[in-house]
Amino acid sequence: MTAAADHSGSMAVEQLADQLHALLLPGVQSSAPSRQRLADKLQQVVVYLQQNCKGIASPAALAVAPQNDADTPDNVKRPSTDEAEVPVVAAVQQAAVMPVSRKHRRKLAKPFLIESFQQRYVALEVFYLGWQYHGFASQCGTEGTVEVIALLLRSASKTGEPALLEEDEMDYSLKLNKELPRDIRVLAWCTVPADFSARHAFALPRPLLFSTAHREYTYFIVQHGQLDIAAMQQSATYFVGEHDFRNFCKLDLEHVKSFRRRILDFQVKEMQPAGTDGRALYALHVKGTAFLWHQVRCMAAVLMMVGQKLEHPDVVQQLLDIEQNPCKPQYRYASEVSRKLFRKEPLLFSRCVYKNIRMRVSDRSHLQTLQIIEHAADQHRMGSSIYMNLAEKLKSDTYNVHQTINNERHSHGVSAAPYVKLLKREKEPDIAQRLRAWSERQSECSEAM
Template sequence: MSRKWRPPHNLGIKGKKQRDSGRQFCMDSFLQRQIALEVYYLGWAYHGFASQTDIQATVEGQLFAALRRTWLIEEGMGWEALGYSRCGRTDKGVSALCQVVALRVRSIARAGDVEPAPCDELDYPALVNRALPGDIRVLGWAPVPTDFSARFSTLHRTYRYFIVQDGSLDVAAMRAAAAALLGEHDFRHFCKVDVSKPASYRRRILEADVLDLQASGPAGASSMLALHLRGTAFLWHQVRCIAAVLLLVGRGLEAPGVIARLLDVQRLPRKPQYCLAPEEPLLLYECAYSALRFMRSANDHARTLAAVRRRLHRQLEGAALLQAAVLKQVKFSAAARI
């Protein structure tokens, strides 16, 4: 027997009389449809994207809790029953601008009815966002076929790793080194090897560059760089390993040719020791699909944009406070030397 639930009043079930009558309803009474969700999150406060049995603070855990609270999925439904897939996993502290998941959810239509056009469907992002914490947002949704896989249907993924340029990094050398990443290579020296899952370490990089995001900043001020990597797939910690080696190049501790040498696993069969770059600056920037267009309602888009701007303004205020402290200490140091 299907579980009976009493839905809240904001779930897209039309009719005030039906909402206020107090009648329970059965999830089986509603049409189910397969959709993809585009998800943005700041991962600093979470133990990665993927759910973990012994850890509650994951992005996926928060997302599924919100889907259950808004009665879009049934309590206790497993991934297989939901047809669930994700584009990829991100580690603890890593953020995403365009993570994509796909699953089967409740429609506004009744069971047996024709599947409604997307414009007549529930506003899935608006519903789920009401139940999510502020650092996780569903940006849009798209109808997809039942055989769609958020992981295997993707054409390519793009990561960006943000780096503060305080004048000590040789950006030209970093770009020269990054050029060697293009094409298909064995990246076993640029990943964390999982011995429990033997696999090929060959991956294809489509784009590799070091972008200057604030080239016109004032003299002496720090600017922001971004390691930009686009590929068909990535290994565990691959981007952070690449970032770590490129930072060594930028600081003059390694020559630009080190990337090409590390890719030659025949001449260098063992991975050299180096420290992994921190996780906080890493962003899953884009997941690309063929003919997948995410829809956003104007109202929910405006609310999300306002929320992100508020968070940005707070970060800028914090940066300004820290910059003032640095400038004061620099001034004090200069005065002490006189």
């Protein structure tokens, strides 16, 4: 097709767009954007008809004759499906004069403008599986989590109208979940002040009317006879209270000035009793007002060492005593071992509770999310059953490798090398040394700039 023919076809499509707008919306003046959108759609129709119908030469063949009184929706016949040749003009004209609903007419006449609606600052409680998304921020760990985020959303009330009450507002959970993938779900929402911050309570200095009451984490572990659960529970109780947790975190000197945090509760709970294979599922459930970077993973790692009887339960008390142990001994986080063995980290940020905030839960959205989670759980149960049956088969095979498997099975945090007690391991630099090193790096960067 020559450039002249292509230009002629484009002009014909634009001319047809103007005439179709007059047919669809008589008496309504069309805007340039609406005409362009209609022209783009018509161009797609032309390309489709060229590819699928006979007798179509080029878009330049489009020529709409002036409409007469006989061309009305009542007497225009639709082309039958068995017609091999459908002229472009006839096909498009007949489609154009078909009856259009009142709702569709309003949509074409009044394009959606976000500026014509009010906005509402909303906190959303969002559940997502971080295995796919690596959390909301760049971080080493991935996890399943429940986050609270705050953002401006369109309200159902228009500009200039009185603001709607929360109970009359649109169902944000239901609408957002229609657009989100199945492993990201909005659980609840509520209206919050403009200076609300989901992470730091309030961005501006003011009374903490909406400060975080507490956060809850759950770390899942598999027990197949090698863990002393009673010793782990005894050791976990030593975390409860306000302590300096510098030996149970990854230091973030740029943003954190105090390492004191308060743990409200720490339980080792049985989640699923042992099956025929002798394995049970337990959860380390911790509740606190705030947490340091990797604090939960560090606490879980030390409790696993206690459970394997590599450390005495009072090792937690000794590490919390920063006067006797000001420097953190070197050890791996529980997440590092879990990702190596299972490729997924069993850490769940399960709950975040705010003062004076009551989330609104949509019944329909809640039911849909519950069905999705239950379906996913059933899929994992079936997968788990397949692996368990395969393991039983291998144990009963004639190769007689069962004892070898038991002897060589990996355990959490244990390597083949001789175990070194935590308090006897090489220590990381203390806070003062790290601060000096960090200040020197900052000075060097400033000079370089």
